[in-house]
Every structure is written in C-alpha cells, then in structure tokens.
Amino acid sequence: MVKIMVTGIGGPAGRNVALLLLEKGHTVIGVDMQRISLPGVKMHRIPPASHPLFLEKLYTLTVEESIQLLIPTVSEELPIIASEWKKWSDIPTVISQYQAVSDADDKFLTYKRLSSNGVCVPRYLLPSQVSSPEEISLNLGWPCLSKPRVGRGGREVIIRNIEDWPAISMLDDRYILQEFIPGTDYAPEVYIGKKSVIVVLEKTRLKEGIVGNATEVKRVNAPDVADIAISAAKSMNLTGPMDIDIRRRNDHNPVVLEINARFGANIARAKEVLDAVLEDFGVC
Numbered sequence: 001m002v003k004i005m006v007t008g009i010g011g012p013a014g015r016n017v018a019l020l021l022l023e024k025g026h027t028v029i030g031v032d033m034q035r036i037s038l039p040g041v042k043m044h045r046i047p048p049a050s051h052p053l054f055l056e057k058l059y060t061l062t063v064e065e066s067i068q069l070l071i072p073t074v075s076e077e078l079p080i081i082a083s084e085w086k087k088w089s090d091i092p093t094v095i096s097q098y099q100a101v102s103d104a105d106d107k108f109l110t111y112k113r114l115s116s117n118g119v120c121v122p123r124y125l126l127p128s129q130v131s132s133p134e135e136i137s138l139n140l141g142w143p144c145l146s147k148p149r150v151g152r153g154g155r156e157v158i159i160r161n162i163e164d165w166p167a168i169s170m171l172d173d174r175y176i177l178q179e180f181i182p183g184t185d186y187a188p189e190v191y192i193g194k195k196s197v198i199v200v201l202e203k204t205r206l207k208e209g210i211v212g213n214a215t216e217v218k219r220v221n222a223p224d225v226a227d228i229a230i231s232a233a234k235s236m237n238l239t240g241p242m243d244i245d246i247r248r249r250n251d252h253n254p255v256v257l258e259i260n261a262r263f264g265a266n267i268a269r270a271k272e273v274l275d276a277v278l279e280d281f282g283v284c
Helices: 012-023 054-064 075-088 098-105 107-116 133-139 162-168 223-235 271-280
Strands: 003-007 027-032 042-045 069-071 144-148 158-160 175-179 189-192 196-199 201-206 214-219 240-248 254-260
Touching (some): 012 027, 012 271, 027 054, 075 098, 107 254, 133 162, 189 271, 223 240
Parallel strands (some): 003 027, 027 042
Antiparallel strands (some): 189 240, 201 214, 240 254
C-alpha cells in the first residue's frame, strides 16, 4: 500500500478521493487551509495557494510524511503546482502539464482553444467586446450568463436579463459573458492516460437551482456527451483526471461549459476513473 497526500481534503473532491483511497487500504495524508477532521486521515493545515509559502509548506509536509504520490484537488492550486512542483520535488503528482492546466483554468482561453479545434462551446464575449444590450441580443441572446473567467462552481455565476445591462456594463475582462444553455446538465468524470476512461454523470439537482454545482447525479449512457468530453480534453492537450461541465442546447446538441483539470466532486460515482489513475502510477 502507498502513502498518498490529497490536497483540499475539506472539499467534496478531496474528501471523496481520500475515502476511496482508504477503501483500497492506502494511507492518506490530507491537507487543507481549514481545520478539518476526517476519520482515518491524518490532517495538516497549509496556507492557501495564493500565499507565498504555499509550495514550501506543501513540500515540507510531503518530505516529513514520506509521501509517495500527491493528488491536488483544489482549482486554485493547479496552475501553481503544474508550473512549480517539479522544481521542488520529484514526488509523482497527478496533474497535467502547465500550459494545458493554465488554459483550462481560464474559461475564455478554454473556449478559444476548444472552438478553434471544432469543439462546441457556448457563444461568448468579453465585457469589453460589447457596448449595448442590442449587441448581446444579437451575439449571445437573452438571458445570458456572466461569470468569472477564473472561478469554480456557481460562484458569481449570474443569469442576466436585458434589464441587467447597467450591471453588465460595469464588468471588466476578468469576467466572461456567455450564451445561456438551458438543457440537460452533465458532469463527466474523465481520465486521459495510457488509456481513456470516462463516466458520464447527469446532474439531477443543482445547488443554485439552474446553475452551479450538482447536489445529486446519476450515471447515464450518453455517447455524444462522452465523445465531446474526450474531444475537449484532447483539444486542450490535457492528461490526467478531469471534471467537465457539459449542457445540451434546445436542439439537444451538447456544448462544453468548463473543464476542471482535477478529480471532480462526484468521483465516488465514477470509481473506475480513480482506478485508472492509480494503475498508471503503479499503485495497486
């Protein structure tokens, strides 16, 4: 059995990854910026990814705990770890290469990359690219969405109607405007490694009602959703585990809304994705 460190142990992705690893008999060391308790897991607090000592503290803990594999699950950590971790340590880490992670972290760059490779995404604009509600009507349609280019879950994801134009006009290009996609919502759990593994999960209830994280999911057979998820991952040059948000338009065609270059919150419903990761890293 292997000693594995999981970051973001207080979040749903980190917690569920840790619990699955414990089921397999591995020793799990958890880290989080909050004081967290999880039975069977030794916990440490670390500063947030934005703190200048984040990497130093993470490295020190991996050495002290003789960690054999690092699994980051916090979105804000991913670009930093992808960029800098190999300068600190040769401990294997479950993460893709930096440029792919960085692009996936920014929804505007994600949409540009995917659309240039023929992968369907919502119609989108930066706030600086529109100067009137009529332009939004023409290019995106009403209602539309505004959301941070860098963010996760339903944080600051707002459905906008035409009367919201004054608020929209105040947004800067740290945000993105996007066509609202009204159809069925999916959260495929994906792994791209020596083999590709995908489990399509349908979101049956959302935390914010019609946007945001799923509070309930079910496994479904949706080949077109699986196909676009794999195409999206490959178009971004991503490897490793991914949590991808996909919705259907009214014409039932799926479009990619977001790619998280890490395990998703619903990994417990897609255990074979974690199994494939561990197999590639030589972990039983």
